[in-house]
Amino acid sequence: MRVFNFAAGPATLPEEVLEQVRAELTDWQGSGMSVMEVSHRSKAFMAAAQEAEASLRELLGVAANYKVLFLQGGATGQFSAIPMNLARADSTVDYLNTGTWSKKALAEAQRFTSRVNVAADEAASKYTTVPDPQALRLSSGAAYVHYTPNETIGGVEFPYVPDTGAVPLVADMSSTILSRPIDVARFGLIYAGAQKNIGPAGLVVVIVREDLIGKARPGTPAVWDYKSMADEGSMLNTPATFGWYFAGLVFRWLQRRGGLTAAAARNRAKAQLLYGAIDASTFYSNPVAAGCRSWMNVPFTLADPQLDRSFLDGARAAGLVNLEGHRSVGGMRASLYNAMPLTGVEALVAFMKEFERRHG
Numbered sequence: 001m002r003v004f005n006f007a008a009g010p011a012t013l014p015e016e017v018l019e020q021v022r023a024e025l026t027d028w029q030g031s032g033m034s035v036m037e038v039s040h041r042s043k044a045f046m047a048a049a050q051e052a053e054a055s056l057r058e059l060l061g062v063a064a065n066y067k068v069l070f071l072q073g074g075a076t077g078q079f080s081a082i083p084m085n086l087a088r089a090d091s092t093v094d095y096l097n098t099g100t101w102s103k104k105a106l107a108e109a110q111r112f113t114s115r116v117n118v119a120a121d122e123a124a125s126k127y128t129t130v131p132d133p134q135a136l137r138l139s140s141g142a143a144y145v146h147y148t149p150n151e152t153i154g155g156v157e158f159p160y161v162p163d164t165g166a167v168p169l170v171a172d173m174s175s176t177i178l179s180r181p182i183d184v185a186r187f188g189l190i191y192a193g194a195q196k197n198i199g200p201a202g203l204v205v206v207i208v209r210e211d212l213i214g215k216a217r218p219g220t221p222a223v224w225d226y227k228s229m230a231d232e233g234s235m236l237n238t239p240a241t242f243g244w245y246f247a248g249l250v251f252r253w254l255q256r257r258g259g260l261t262a263a264a265a266r267n268r269a270k271a272q273l274l275y276g277a278i279d280a281s282t283f284y285s286n287p288v289a290a291g292c293r294s295w296m297n298v299p300f301t302l303a304d305p306q307l308d309r310s311f312l313d314g315a316r317a318a319g320l321v322n323l324e325g326h327r328s329v330g331g332m333r334a335s336l337y338n339a340m341p342l343t344g345v346e347a348l349v350a351f352m353k354e355f356e357r358r359h360g
């Protein structure tokens with residue numbers, strides 16, 4: 001039986017895509033081999049790789065002056081690649097600190113420049129808010145501004161795109177990419193680990209404006225240098241072929257389902273259903289300020305944490321799995337990525353109501 005998997009990442013994948021992968025696993029495109037066994041330089045793989053990129057460009061509306069890279073090392077690798085490529089050792093870089101992931105990104109940047117300016121820090125609210133757009137303490141002449149549009153652990157999401165003027169805006173979109181349309185032109189660089197909303201772990205997508213490429217500091221390893229990777233079509237070394245192929249199928253699945261406008265409507269409906277149920281009860285609560293609640297990751301707590309174990313056991317028995325909150329915060333968290341159907345959220349809400357009726 002297939003369960004509803006609410007994990008934050010690696011996360012649920014579209015069943016339709018999994019079925020397609022299964023169907024073509026041992027004989028991909030008449031090759032007599034799986035896609036994992038063919039050369040990344042074969043005509044068939046190159047075509048699949050290019051088609052994946054074209055679909056992603058179409059979905060997000062990526063203009064020709066951006067490169068799309070399919071890399072490895074996860075979002076965490078990009079925490080280092082970004083300062084290596086975009087900043088010098090004496091550059092000032094601005095980071096907005098809104099929770100666990102932005103904090104990790106800024107800590108890594110501190111290894112590459114001593115001038116990391118924390119342009120906003122939501123510590124006072126225990127990271128349940130985003131900064132006021134007028135209150136950002138941006139440096140003049142920063143090499144870039146980094147932020148995390150969706151904090152996967154805190155469940156906090158920016159309802160606006162920061163205005164950084166001519167300074168390139170860099171966004172860790174790992175847990176929100178493809179959840180709704182975005183205006184790519186507002187960003188200098190967007191990156192996203194695949195294992196939330198794109199495909200299996202092992203792949204990270206980087207969308208980078210061309211004028212930001214070719215400025216890596218001396219000593220940058222070639223696999224982390226956007227220029228060497230862009231020049232080689234992300235095939236300077238063997239790419240994550242299975243993940244790239246899988247991502248292409250997910251992009252086409254999204255296109256068939258009406259693109260990102262339709263995805264946004266589905267995601268809004270799922271999030272509203274769950275937040276509505278939480279807010280309607282005194283048994284469950286979500287700590288995040290109303291204007292910046294994540295559509296993708298919904299943390300919630302039970303009035304009595306002694307009941308957590310029993311909640312999780314009951315949920316699992318009902319086919320609702322991986323609802324435990326991140327180990328750093330406890331409580332519960334339901335991740336509602338694109339591949340989570342509305343029926344999964346309906347089943348969760350029904351379970352929550354029944355659990356409350358019995359234990360509330």
Ligand SMILES: *Cc1c(COP(=O)(O)O)cnc(C)c1O
Nearest residue numbers: 074075076101152172174175193
């Ligand atoms: C999951 C996640 C990461 C870490 O991704 P890795 O691929 O494990 O490096 C970074 N940032 C955000 C926002 C995430 O959700």
